[in-house]
Amino acid sequence: MYAIETSKLTKKYGSKTVVNGINLQVPQGEIYGFLGRNGAGKSTFINMLTGVSFPSAGEFTLLGQSDIDLELQKKIGVLPDYANFYDEMTALNHLRYFLKINGHRFSKEHCSNVLKKVGLEGHDHQKVGKFSFGMKKKLGIAQAIVTDPDLIFLDEPTSGVDIESALYIHELIRELQNQGKTIFMTSHNLNEVEKICTRVAIMKNGVILIEGTMEELRFQYQAKKTVMIKHDPYPNSHKEYIQQFFRTLSPEVEYHHMYTKVMLQKERNIPLIIRELIQCGIDIYQVHVEEPSLEEIFLQKNIVDHSQVS
Amino acid sequence: MWAISVKEFQSLFKSIKSIIVILIVCGASYGIAHIVSQLGGQLTSAQVRDGANGGILVMLLGFGPLFISSLSHNVINQEIKTRTARFLVTKTSRERIVLGKFLGICCFWLVCISISFLLIAFISHHFSFYIFLECLLFTVCIISFVLMLSALTPSPTHTMFLSIILSFVLPVLSGWSIFSSKAYIAWFKYVTPYYYLKLEKGYLTVLLIFAALCLCTALWSFKRREV
Numbered sequence: 001m002y003a004i005e006t007s008k009l010t011k012k013y014g015s016k017t018v019v020n021g022i023n024l025q026v027p028q029g030e031i032y033g034f035l036g037r038n039g040a041g042k043s044t045f046i047n048m049l050t051g052v053s054f055p056s057a058g059e060f061t062l063l064g065q066s067d068i069d070l071e072l073q074k075k076i077g078v079l080p081d082y083a084n085f086y087d088e089m090t091a092l093n094h095l096r097y098f099l100k101i102n103g104h105r106f107s108k109e110h111c112s113n114v115l116k117k118v119g120l121e122g123h124d125h126q127k128v129g130k131f132s133f134g135m136k137k138k139l140g141i142a143q144a145i146v147t148d149p150d151l152i153f154l155d156e157p158t159s160g161v162d163i164e165s166a167l168y169i170h171e172l173i174r175e176l177q178n179q180g181k182t183i184f185m186t187s188h189n190l191n192e193v194e195k196i197c198t199r200v201a202i203m204k205n206g207v208i209l210i211e212g213t214m215e216e217l218r219f220q221y222q223a224k225k226t227v228m229i230k231h232d233p234y235p236n237s238h239k240e241y242i243q244q245f246f247r248t249l250s251p252e253v254e255y256h257h258m259y260t261k262v263m264l265q266k267e268r269n270i271p272l273i274i275r276e277l278i279q280c281g282i283d284i285y286q287v288h289v290e291e292p293s294l295e296e297i298f299l300q301k302n303i304v305d306h307s308q309v310s
Numbered sequence: 311m312w313a314i315s316v317k318e319f320q321s322l323f324k325s326i327k328s329i330i331v332i333l334i335v336c337g338a339s340y341g342i343a344h345i346v347s348q349l350g351g352q353l354t355s356a357q358v359r360d361g362a363n364g365g366i367l368v369m370l371l372g373f374g375p376l377f378i379s380s381l382s383h384n385v386i387n388q389e390i391k392t393r394t395a396r397f398l399v400t401k402t403s404r405e406r407i408v409l410g411k412f413l414g415i416c417c418f419w420l421v422c423i424s425i426s427f428l429l430i431a432f433i434s435h436h437f438s439f440y441i442f443l444e445c446l447l448f449t450v451c452i453i454s455f456v457l458m459l460s461a462l463t464p465s466p467t468h469t470m471f472l473s474i475i476l477s478f479v480l481p482v483l484s485g486w487s488i489f490s491s492k493a494y495i496a497w498f499k500y501v502t503p504y505y506y507l508k509l510e511k512g513y514l515t516v517l518l519i520f521a522a523l524c525l526c527t528a529l530w531s532f533k534r535r536e537v
Contacts, residue, residue, distance in 0.1 A: 050400045053536040073401055083396035088324075100313035101410075102401040143397065 001064040003028045003151050003182035004049065009058035011044050011206075018044045020206035021058065026184060026199070028150075031177050033197030034186040041206040042186040043081040046155050049184075050078045063151055074102055077144035079137075081155035081186075087129030091115055091139055094128060098143045111146060118142045119168050134161040141169065145176065152176060154185040158192060170196045194294040202298070214294070223292040224252070224263040227270055230286040231277060233257055238280045245276055311406040311413070314398075318414025322381060331377045332422055339366045339426035343433040362434035363441040366426050370445050371504060372481050378419070378452045379473030384466035385411050385457060386532060391466055395537040404533045412457055412525060419449045444507055447517040451503040454524035461528040461535070 004026035011019040019041045026032045036042045047053040049060055051068050065072050085094055095111040112124055118138040123131070128139065137160060144152055157173070158166040173183055173196055187193050193200055194214065201211040210217060217223075234242055234255075246253045249272070252263035264270065270289065277284055322328045342365030349361075386408070389395040398407050423445050431437040456473060463469045480502060487498035488505050499505035506516040 047536075052396055052399055054534075070403060070406075073403075076400070078397075078400040080393075080396040080400065082393055084393045085397075086394060097313055097317060098397060098401055101311075101398065101406075 001028070002026055002061070003030070004032075004060070004062055004184060006049075006060040007058055009045070009048060009060055010056050011041070011048055011053065012056040018206050019048070019055075022206075022208055024201065024208065024211070026182065028182050029177065029180055030199050031173060031183045031185070031197045033193035033200045034184065034203060035188065035190065035193055035200060036186075036203035037188055040203045042203055043155055045203070046078075046153050046184070046186060047080070050076070050080065050153055052080055070103055074104070074147060075150045077147060077149035077152040079140045079144045079152075079154045079157060083140065085128040085131075085136060085139065088127060090125050090127055091120060091131075091142070092124040094139065095143060095146050099146060102147050104147050114142050114146045115139075117145075117172065119165060134165050137161050138165065138169075141172070149181070151182045152184070154183060156186055156188070158187070158189070166192070190295045190298065191293070200294070217294070217297060218292065221297050223297045224250075224265055225267060225292065226261065226290040227264050227273070228259055228261050228286075228288040228290070229273065229277070229284060230259045230288075232283045234282060235280075238282070242277070242280060242282075246273075249273070311402070311410040314402075314407060314410025315414040315417065318385070318411050319417045322415065322418040325381070328381050328418070331381060332425075334373075335366075335369070335377070335422055335426050336429060338369050339429050340433070342366065342369070343430040347433055360438065360441075362430050362436065363427070363438035366423070366430065367441050367445050367448075367507075370423075370448060371507070373477075374449060375452050375456075375480055376474070376477035378415075378449065379456045379459075379469075379477050381418075382415050382453065382456050382460070383469040383473040384460055385415065386460040386528070387464055387469060388460075388466045390464070390535065390537050393537070399537055405529055408457070408461070408525070408529050408532050412454065412528075415453050415457070416450060419453065420446065423449065440511070444514065447514055447521075448503055448507060451517050451521045451524075454521040454528070458524040458528040458531070461531040 002025045004024065006022055006024045008021040008023060009019060010017065010021050022045065034042050034045070044053065048055045049062065051073075059066065062068070062072060063075055089097070092108070092111055092115070095114065096106045099106050099111070115121060115124055118141050120135060120138050120142065123135065128136065131139065137157065141154065141157060144154065154173070158169050161169065170192070173185070176183055177198075185193075185197070197214075199211070199213050200217065202209045210220070212220065243253075243255065246260070246262060249269050250262050250264055254261040262273070267289075270287065274284060274287065343362040346361040346365065384391075386395075389398065395407075423442070427437060427442050427445075459469050459473060459476075460466075463472065481504070483495070483498055484502040484504035487495045487502075488508065490496055503517050503520055506513040506520075
């Protein structure tokens, strides 16, 4: 059973198609990153799955269930995009209210623990009207997890929060995954998604361009690895030969006095380089292989542009 | 649903507007009962009793729509506008949200009307259950009508404007249609709750049907609304 399964899910506003026939399967226990720039259709997609808006066509199931009833809502936590709190209510009262309308019992100790977990310790009795944007975001995450749901939707959980809080939220998301929960999050930050997500989909103009695990994406897009070799300076007698050798492996080579940086398509070329340099009598001190980031892959393949990378 | 009702009930009691309305309703009830009891010598005991209890009904018929709509005209659309509804719809059904709000407002007015009738009973030593029931049913009708307006109209500003206009127009048109024999206005009495208060007791059920229709329309609208 998939945590989320959609079939030709479509959303139209008048003649404009915002989400265009998306088929998606999210296995349970994953941190699924849904990437795309503003207006790509990410939030609309989440809104349809969580009952905030309605599909124009297509179907979906959440935790194997197609009807969103109260029993299913109890198993789902949602941080909707652009949602607001009641300014006159305290953080603790919000959690109490949301627990009760979701059919759960209120426990002050549990709610205080959740607030502590999201970094709002000591703010239990503070009115939300006095909260900063980042604190409201944290409270949004708190209300999404306070019911201990199996499936959590987080729409841009770190947008607008400081770096420290963002890292804290990343840790929390990982912890939730370790507890066996499925997290479906949207973001327009490639680096963030790469750091914490186990699967990724990139959306553009209402359709999913690519989808898969990090390894699958790197393989699918034949991403080049950066190999840095630290060595003794090349002797003049072998310099021309070595440069010619590197050129047969890759056109992208940088020569420096004590190291060489080469972009390789195939990993099996690394031992070839080491063997060749040793045969030329050059001592090697270090070989560092750098996997390409999502950002580099997608920039290389023109799937995203520089405005999406931060 | 109960949590939403309790929140709505409490928030109504906390606002300045509602405190003013409570003071007006209770003050007017007290005033009417006091005046009627002062006129005791000139009226029969039955007139004193009905006058004291009926005073509050007349006040509700005239100003009830204004009081109710001024407090609750934005009960649904404000939640949508401020996007607090986004949290609600992901945690409970839309039916429960609408019914919860409806019950919360009804409870608030039940308390207000009960206090007014207790005040009157304390002064006139009489409690008319039938007039109390009429007041409650009429109030429920108006609450469901206001809830429907709030669900149908996206903007709270528009509902405020609309409800103020209707609060003045509805009693006037209803009164005119009830007492006029002209066909172009007489039909109007059948579509407002006022006429059925004038008829026999059994017709009070029409008020419940009227309220149910408005509530169903509100539910139908909110279930289709993207928040």
